[in-house]
Amino acid sequence: MLRLDALTKTYKTGDKALKAVTLDVPPGQVIALIGPSGAGKSTLIRCINRLVEPTSGSVMLETTNLTTLRPAALRRERRRMGMIFQEYALVERLTVMENVLSGRLGYVGFWRALTRRFPQKDVDEAFRLLDRVGLLHMADKRADQLSGGQRQRVGICRALIQDPALLLVDEPTASLDPKTSRQIMRLICELCAERGLAAIINIHDVALAQRFVARVIGLRFGEIVYDGPPDGLTPEKLTEIYGEEDWEATIEKVDEDDAVEAAE
Ligand SMILES: Nc1ncnc2c1ncn2[C@@H]1O[C@H](COP(=O)(O)OP(=O)(O)OP(=O)(O)O)[C@@H](O)[C@H]1O
Ligand SMILES: [Mg+2]
Numbered sequence: 001m002l003r004l005d006a007l008t009k010t011y012k013t014g015d016k017a018l019k020a021v022t023l024d025v026p027p028g029q030v031i032a033l034i035g036p037s038g039a040g041k042s043t044l045i046r047c048i049n050r051l052v053e054p055t056s057g058s059v060m061l062e063t064t065n066l067t068t069l070r071p072a073a074l075r076r077e078r079r080r081m082g083m084i085f086q087e088y089a090l091v092e093r094l095t096v097m098e099n100v101l102s103g104r105l106g107y108v109g110f111w112r113a114l115t116r117r118f119p120q121k122d123v124d125e126a127f128r129l130l131d132r133v134g135l136l137h138m139a140d141k142r143a144d145q146l147s148g149g150q151r152q153r154v155g156i157c158r159a160l161i162q163d164p165a166l167l168l169v170d171e172p173t174a175s176l177d178p179k180t181s182r183q184i185m186r187l188i189c190e191l192c193a194e195r196g197l198a199a200i201i202n203i204h205d206v207a208l209a210q211r212f213v214a215r216v217i218g219l220r221f222g223e224i225v226y227d228g229p230p231d232g233l234t235p236e237k238l239t240e241i242y243g244e245e246d247w248e249a250t251i252e253k254v255d256e257d258d259a260v261e262a263a264e
């Protein structure tokens with residue numbers, strides 16, 4: 001459903017952040033994108049919806065080549081790609097409900113958006129989503145009164161109310177404690193499964209990636225150096241992706257997490 005072909009990004013500074021990345025994402029597949037800081041994970045995600053303009057190569061979303069679209073057509077296609085960020089990007093002084101509904105701004109007309117009068121079906125869907133993520137009782141709270149985990153749930157609802165075909169997720173758990181991180185990661189993966197959504201989840205925490213997804217892609221210096229199942233990430237492979245580190249410790253942590261999980 002998504003195909004990147006020789007996708008390349010060289011920033012003005014000369015940084016070669018992506019080097020001819022080619023990647024196929026089948027419908028409904030959830031991929032974890034791992035790699036050290038500066039590997040190009042955020043650049044990859046942002047080149048897909050052109051928050052960052054690729055230098056060369058192409059991005060096909062189903063039959064549409066996103067890389068050549070003009071602004072109006074790009075805006076329409078962006079509705080099909082929900083984004084979830086580390087820093088949530090909520091509007092602090094708006095309520096939870098208003099933040100979720102802002103995900104519909106790509107659809108409702110200008111005047112409606114300006115007066116924040118959304119169609120009833122959007123409001124109903126927002127309530128359904130908030131209920132699904134366990135935040136129904138918080139609909140009227142202001143965003144600045146929420147915990148990090150709650151804020152990320154709002155961010156998830158806001159992405160899903162767009163009714164996207166693909167989720168692009170950049171470090172969804174980077175600001176969260178370990179238990180909340182697991183809950184958020186599980187929630188995202190469950191929602192993708194329920195809705196048949198494909199996703200690329202850019203994530204620092206290798207153990208979390210390994211636990212929740214069936215396909216992991218390792219990026220290093222802008223190139224794919226691993227593409228396969230989580231259990232193929234041997235200490236040698238992880239060293240290739242990240243450089244020297246004590247990977248036995250990470251692998252032990254996965255086992256430990258499993259124990260914690262079983263107890264929860
Ligand atoms: N706006 C920019 N201008 C110039 N160089 C940039 C810009 N954004 C990123 N880079 C460079 O591109 C490379 C890839 O950065 P990117 O943010 O994609 O990495 P990342 O894998 O997401 O890292 P992190 O895990 O720290 O978020 C880095 O060398 C970075 O310095
Ligand atoms: Mg990043």
